[in-house]
Amino acid sequence: MRARGAELPAVARATVVSAALAAALCAAPALEGHKETEWAVLLPLAALYAVCEYAPRCPLMGRRAPGGAAALRPVFFPVLLAAACLLPPSAAALGALPGALAGRVEPRHASTRRMWQASRLALALFAASHVYGLLGGSVRQAVFPLALVPAVAAALAMCAVLGALDGWILVAAERCSPRTAWRGQFARQAGPHLVHGVTGLMMAVLWRSAYGPVAALFLLLPMCICSWIFAQYHRERTAHQATIRALAHAVDIKDRYTRGHGERVGRASVLIARELGMDEERTETLRFAGILHDLGKLGVPTRLLRKDGPLTPQERRVIELHPEYGHEIVRGIGFLGEARAAILHHHERMDGSGYPYGLVGGQIPEAARVVAVADAFDAMTSTRSYRRGRPVSAALEELERCAGSQFDPRMVAALVRALRRHEWPAAVSADLSHIPAPHNVPLEALDPQTPGPQARPSPSGSVSAV
Template sequence: MKKVPISFKAYSIFLTVCASALLFYLVSATPRLSWQHILLFGLLIWLAESFGIDLPKVGAVSVSFALLYAAILLLGPASAALAALSTAVVWRDIKERSSFYRWLANGSLAILDTGIAGLVYLYAHGPILMVKGLSYSDFPWILIPFTLCAAAYFLINSSLVSMGIGFLEDVSPVNIWLFDCKWAIPNYFALAPLGVILAQIYVKTGPAGIILLIAPLLIARQTFQVYMELRGAYMGTVKSLVVAVEAKDPYTRGHSERVAEYAEKIARQLHLPEEKIETLKYAALLHDVGKIGITRKILSKTGKLTHAEYRKVKEHPEIGVAIIREIEFLKEVVPAIFHHHERVDGSGYVDGTKGEMIPLMARILAVADSYDAMISARPYRPALDQETVIEELTTYSGSQWDKILVNALMIGLGLNANPREGEKRKGQMSLVGYI
């Protein structure tokens, strides 16, 4: 089990206090709770949540919103919040033995988002459908409480979940919201009408009617599943290309993964959006894929490369682009791979592009790639010690690498710069060769 950060523990306790106060208020303001409906919806919501789909970063999405929404419209905020409480410990939590604080946070979140959305619905004059079913005369005005309720649920749920994940993973909640939650908005608005239909059928036919609606819910789940599997297949393609390069060049084993790790550290310091970070990681994993087209003899040569051999090595960014150009989902990483050996002073290869004309991802890769090259042993030299690495980075920041990005990496890695060392060899070429 992963260690739970103290900030997340505090957040869970804070949510629990708020949720308990809200639940107390809701229950005491409700004259009679209908437990058989609460238990039935609790069970259905638990099943839907338990078999949700994992999201790319962290967390999961499920079709349980349709059921939760139906519970709010049918039973009102107090009963809906009690039914939603079943999601505190879902199947995946049992399987993964999630921490107690996660249970607390999940349970409290369920009460807060369902309870507040339910209150919004009541204050917007939404009727409790178990008491008074829908009729044609309710339209179109009924759409106002329906919409406000769904919007309140989405805003509260997505914000509180993003904050929780932010504390858990130590990443910006805004990035999480944009990457994981933003694209779920259409899903919420597609599931809300389903929730209304579900509620109305429940009023007319009782629990049996819900079974009729299981099919569309399963199809919605399947759509998510396919989308997530596709993402998994993309990563699989990238990983097999990485394996192919590393089989060819054993000295760079693990290099691509480490470059991806350092590139991510730089990107996080720059607060790049999650989508960009994801693309950058693909680019980092594949930056040297073109080495597939270079002979093993050259790649593992321990002595100095001849001019002709070095010329061949310098072709690897172009070969890499030729390999991945036709793969649709990798289109965005092409410029980063093509330019990852450019230098900001224009003396790099492939085409000597300068400064900010070099794509940002390529500049990030250049720093991450060189850093890993320096700290790893190569066939032609041993690994450099930390002091030399810092000296190299400081000296050639601004000529070989983008200054801001070097700083970002040093901050990300907790390295301390020694500016005096950097001054000594300004204007000379770097001691270290990177291919």
Template sequence: MKPLPRTARAYIVCAALGAGACALPALLPPSPTPWAAASLLAGLYALCELPARRRLLGRAAGGPAPVGAGSFFPVLLAAALLLPPAAAALTALPGCLLARVDEAPAGWRRTWRAAATALAAWAAAHTAAALRAPAALGAGPGDPDIPRALPVALAAALVFCLALTALDTGVRATADGLPLRAVRRGHLGRALAPHLVHGLAGLMMGVLWHSPYGPAAALLVLLPMYVSCWVFAQYHRERAAHQATIRALVQAVDIKDSYTRGHSERVGRASVLIARELGMDGDRLDTVRFAGILHDVGKLGVPTRVLCKDGPLTPEERRIIELHPEYGHEMIRGIGFLGEAREAVLHHHERIDGSGYPYGLRGEEIPECARVVAVADAFDAMTSTRSYSRARPVATALAELERCAGSQFDPRMVGALARALDRYGWQTAVTADEPGGQVPAPRAPGPLAARTEEPA
């Protein structure tokens, strides 16, 4: 376990002190805090943390908590609309402090979550108060004004999201030693839509809270949110199972062939870079990543004496090693979630001119995903140090790929990789057989076809 850096600990302490200062006015006399409403909402939010501790969402005790299972932000956003800012901040604390934390250091993580959530609720409540949320929700003598309350609730949810995202970005940057730009990329975009939906649920709770039916009616809003939480938890568990399956297969290959350690993950990363440049996203992007990671899984069926042989292979040994795409396809053909990745594993050694294996497909006959992985595989083979070859510079590897484009590789995939590397760069790495992790001087470029498959 990597220790939490001193800067990250200081950041969390400052956030906790800030959250305490925001919630303190609710405890000091004369306090305008409506304690009945605040206690009910705080207890409700704490109760919503139970899915992370009990088997309410199909989770066995002691297993990993589903992400988002306890994050019932509609309760906090309703508190932001119904309560003064200090009371809204106080409402967040019991649930966050009771939340299950599976990763160490648990105390720091729990403190951070409580502080960040309280600060976000306080900021959202200030926004709602400035826009006169109580009047719009019907807290006075008039009826609720939904057209007026809707933008108020969305504004509060937006501020809540912005505050939480900014705070999370800061703590991740200090904990991981990363630049803010790298940490915040895409974070807000992923968080915005769910928070706005939670804001609408909080608005419904707030309107029903002041209705003739009282808080009991407001609690009914949580039922569909609880169902959506269950669906999300199931989805998360399924994805976690998928990742565990992939990890187990890759670890088995790495154990058998130590020279390829790390190769599979890097090919998956390069495959994603290419796929993004081609406009793939969502599930298709996951499929390409799985294909890159699992492309060599068939090596489990190749005898170790052949796979780890020093020196040239005999024609018979080469024929044996060229069976690994078919072995890999047979191993994973029953794993339904892999989809197109199974075909990529089978065909990633086909060539555009039809001279590849195992079936000699050419051009568009080769599945697109396989053409992506073929380029990613060759690129990493050239830029990583192996037992039989030294790493080439990225520019040299790209030049070799471009030389072979149209005969061995799809030119579209090669161009996509070149654009992605120009935009994002590439961290070259060596495999386990290079002592000290130092990349030696690159060798002179040679024919790519000679060694894109180790240790052929």
């Protein structure tokens, strides 16, 4: 929950207060001393979850992982689902409150965040316990595998309530569109919640067995191991992102004329990859490739990158070494995978007239063919200090004209389809204080990646991106 302004929007505050009141009503029967409240079960489970909330603060559990305790909290949901199986709805709702209120939250609007976290968990557990009871779930008379049905249904009910509430708070606090806020919420969380539901049922059965609550605690050991692995994964991912940002920033400092170009090429590469149905891991790799495709410019003399006026043939040959320089820089960075090949070959052309090796058609790595299209598209559409960017429609027409000879037609078609559904914002890569008025130089005569106040000729009938 993150408000854009200094104050939380009134709708978001009303949402939090309403959720808190609803949670209080759900938990009230347990607080009133309802005869079905099993305090001997409720208090240990509430205390156990509170301990679980503090566990991520330990350095071994990933204290510095992105998102802090909030990122690791779902790992301990089996404790809450065990409460949903062992306790009536009002008591189950009450069991989540101590841990949620005591858990770590971001400093901004901390009290509101704690109230929201406690309320959403209480409502979700109330619903989960109700569903478990309605389907005849009974820990004392559990018969496998039939006992899994109510437990799984309870976990899915919890998932659905949390997803609905989380989506609504995004709409209320961050003014997201409902489609964006709820899209994929249930699908992303259903799988983990199913695992949590089965583990929670196992905890509940052991809790009621002759072995007692102590035996149930042993199930937390694999969950703690999962938490530690989860934290390490996030820590490693954060390190990768920091590496990419540092390298991209170095290129932006080196070549001020194309500042921000790498990030935009990364976004366009993602659009193409998703349109082609590539999985998320490969899509992320292509994003890295787009961001770092011009990394080799670090090895090109700054005077050439910032030269005003046309390049000599010898100077152009020096600049055309930047894919090989970039590949040498990233050669030892294992997590980049096929992004390294994209960095080396993103200036190859389908007809074999590209560089550095003059590869033809399918010899060019697929990742490089994606980045080549994204690179040329952003070069044409972004405004530089020496010329204005072209309209998206004109840039796509030029890409289609060069498809087959310079670009892979499949990649061009994928970008065209993607941009029918996604807007592409106008980009400015450098200071506009001396930008010339729009001119009528044809697109094929522009050399978008080579700086300077005047258009530079490129090979006839092609989009040049040095």
